[in-house]
Amino acid sequence: MNFSTYLKQKAKLAEKGLTKFINQPKNAPQILIDAMNYSLQAGGKRLRPVLVIATAEAFGKKASDVIAPACAIEMLHTYSLIHDDLPCLDNDDLRRNKPTSHKVYGEDLALLAGDGLLTYVFEVFCKAVDSKNISAQNTLTALSYFSKCAGCEGMVGGQVADIFAEGVMEGKSKRQAKLKNLKNKKLEYFALPKNSKEISVEALLEYIHKNKTGALITASVMVGSILAGASKSNLKLMEKYGQLIGLAFQIVDDILDETTSEKKLGKSKSDKQHKKLTFVSLYGLEESKKQADKAIKQSKKILDKVKVKNRKKLEPLYSLADFIQQRSN
Amino acid sequence: MNFSTYLKQKAKLAEKGLTKFINQPKNAPQILIDAMNYSLQAGGKRLRPVLVIATAEAFGKKASDVIAPACAIEMLHTYSLIHDDLPCLDNDDLRRNKPTSHKVYGEDLALLAGDGLLTYVFEVFCKAVDSKNISAQNTLTALSYFSKCAGCEGMVGGQVADIFAEGVMEGKSKRQAKLKNLKNKKLEYFALPKNSKEISVEALLEYIHKNKTGALITASVMVGSILAGASKSNLKLMEKYGQLIGLAFQIVDDILDETTSEKKLGKSKSDKQHKKLTFVSLYGLEESKKQADKAIKQSKKILDKVKVKNRKKLEPLYSLADFIQQRSN
Numbered sequence: 252m253n254f255s256t257y258l259k260q261k262a263k264l265a266e267k268g269l270t271k272f273i274n275q276p277k278n279a280p281q282i283l284i285d286a287m288n289y290s291l292q293a294g295g296k297r298l299r300p301v302l303v304i305a306t307a308e309a310f311g312k313k314a315s316d317v318i319a320p321a322c323a324i325e326m327l328h329t330y331s332l333i334h335d336d337l338p339c340l341d342n343d344d345l346r347r348n349k350p351t352s353h354k355v356y357g358e359d360l361a362l363l364a365g366d367g368l369l370t371y372v373f374e375v376f377c378k379a380v381d382s383k384n385i386s387a388q389n390t391l392t393a394l395s396y397f398s399k400c401a402g403c404e405g406m407v408g409g410q411v412a413d414i415f416a417e418g419v420m421e422g423k424s425k426r427q428a429k430l431k432n433l434k435n436k437k438l439e440y441f442a443l444p445k446n447s448k449e450i451s452v453e454a455l456l457e458y459i460h461k462n463k464t465g466a467l468i469t470a471s472v473m474v475g476s477i478l479a480g481a482s483k484s485n486l487k488l489m490e491k492y493g494q495l496i497g498l499a500f501q502i503v504d505d506i507l508d509e510t511t512s513e514k515k516l517g518k519s520k521s522d523k524q525h526k527k528l529t530f531v532s533l534y535g536l537e538e539s540k541k542q543a544d545k546a547i548k549q550s551k552k553i554l555d556k557v558k559v560k561n562r563k564k565l566e567p568l569y570s571l572a573d574f575i576q577q578r579s580n
Numbered sequence: 581m582n583f584s585t586y587l588k589q590k591a592k593l594a595e596k597g598l599t600k601f602i603n604q605p606k607n608a609p610q611i612l613i614d615a616m617n618y619s620l621q622a623g624g625k626r627l628r629p630v631l632v633i634a635t636a637e638a639f640g641k642k643a644s645d646v647i648a649p650a651c652a653i654e655m656l657h658t659y660s661l662i663h664d665d666l667p668c669l670d671n672d673d674l675r676r677n678k679p680t681s682h683k684v685y686g687e688d689l690a691l692l693a694g695d696g697l698l699t700y701v702f703e704v705f706c707k708a709v710d711s712k713n714i715s716a717q718n719t720l721t722a723l724s725y726f727s728k729c730a731g732c733e734g735m736v737g738g739q740v741a742d743i744f745a746e747g748v749m750e751g752k753s754k755r756q757a758k759l760k761n762l763k764n765k766k767l768e769y770f771a772l773p774k775n776s777k778e779i780s781v782e783a784l785l786e787y788i789h790k791n792k793t794g795a796l797i798t799a800s801v802m803v804g805s806i807l808a809g810a811s812k813s814n815l816k817l818m819e820k821y822g823q824l825i826g827l828a829f830q831i832v833d834d835i836l837d838e839t840t841s842e843k844k845l846g847k848s849k850s851d852k853q854h855k856k857l858t859f860v861s862l863y864g865l866e867e868s869k870k871q872a873d874k875a876i877k878q879s880k881k882i883l884d885k886v887k888v889k890n891r892k893k894l895e896p897l898y899s900l901a902d903f904i905q906q907r908s909n
Contacts, residue, residue, distance in 0.1 A: 276731075276732050281770050282744070287732065370727055398700070441611040445606075
């Protein structure tokens, strides 16, 4: 099968699942479901659910076995965009060429739509076990791994580091002014984990990249693999693969913010405006491209080592790595 | 054992668990853990974890078997307070006699501390299965029930209805001005579920009371019961018990907001200021007290019907009902 057809087909499965799941809550205020659905149906590549499906299929399960957790991860991604766009964070008016949630529903409802989605994520995720092919134990293991990647040690941690790093390249952060106890300490000290080996701007950028976007990409890969019952050695390889394509994904994001028009991106180009610490701002455009290419190359070498019955089933994962490298929005 | 000693003892177990769990993430930004911990350690009655422990013990498990989900529910409660206090919702400066999260950490970090806690909730909840006495399937069933109660069909739904109902008794809601598509429709129409049998201010108040606070109290009771493997008929009774003490809890909340000083409450008395739709504003003080007493009486009658080996183990649940009725903050 042609990869572009594959991608469309799996994304369509995710769309169908999302529509089904968002219409299941019968006891929710109508306006809340509207607000949750508005952001959920705003489009997007559905990359994360496709990754869940592709990895589960590589290890012998069917798309239908993992459709619930696949949709759950997309819901989590969506909540993070809603909250990220709020005035107290990035204050963005545009997302996927549509007004952001708080522009349509107001800040209060946007906040609660995000909270509603984030909570619903876990209810939907649990439905994995309804498929007779997924065990309760694997569901719990996958859910636990996924929560870690999405939370304070993953995506949310990355977002915190990201706002702390704003302005750090110019030597002044908006956080420094706000937090009194920051006065005599370096920002990196607070934005990095307590036991970090290295406290520096470079370490801060690495933390942001690994966690802000990368963690959820890694989680998508691992959720599919864990639910499908991949072996320990395969899980270790898949985690590395996920981390590498996740890293590449965020570097490409930084590059696109620098080189692509707002219209094509479908969102505000806010990196510069917010003085964000990005791969491009720290290492420049050329070096960033090199790093992204290197990560993708490595990720495919890792896939070579994965042991599966039918190697043909790994093909979409190679193509997904290329897709992440070559994407233009 | 004296009930006040019992309450202190179990609350202490919860405190110990919370301190343990909040210190486990080693890869989170230090400032984020600080912010999460600030609100988590602000005190409170720890009623929800005590309910989880008490119900689990009633059905033959030990406190240590359910300490993880018990703490998870308290974390969920805490995140909801952080977000609820934000300027775009209740805009409260004081909680448990301490400055609220956004007053100390800024709106951005407070938002993310809430998100971090809400996500961590599910990672911690999954640890129930680490106790050899709780099955993976029961953990998933409990987690799923709990998510429903915490999300768009429960607590978050209740909060949405609550903000829609602000000003409804005076005939003008702040939401009406904000949402253009609300112009010619009644607020209740949007703030209630699509298929509601009745669309009225009374139905709106009932929805708020059942969901804003009640749902999480019911969830606490049910999580303990489900994890402990209570029978279907007992689960049905426990759900009713949970709903009744949850209803009483919220009515008492409304009464206290009317009758107690801010200092004693430890938080801003914001019901009147926000023109909230409450039991007191709709039915008056006397009728509200009557309703709370009635719910507590009924809840104890329900407990009479529960079948357990050792009825002594049900005693704390009777006392907890009384405690909810008689609490003064």
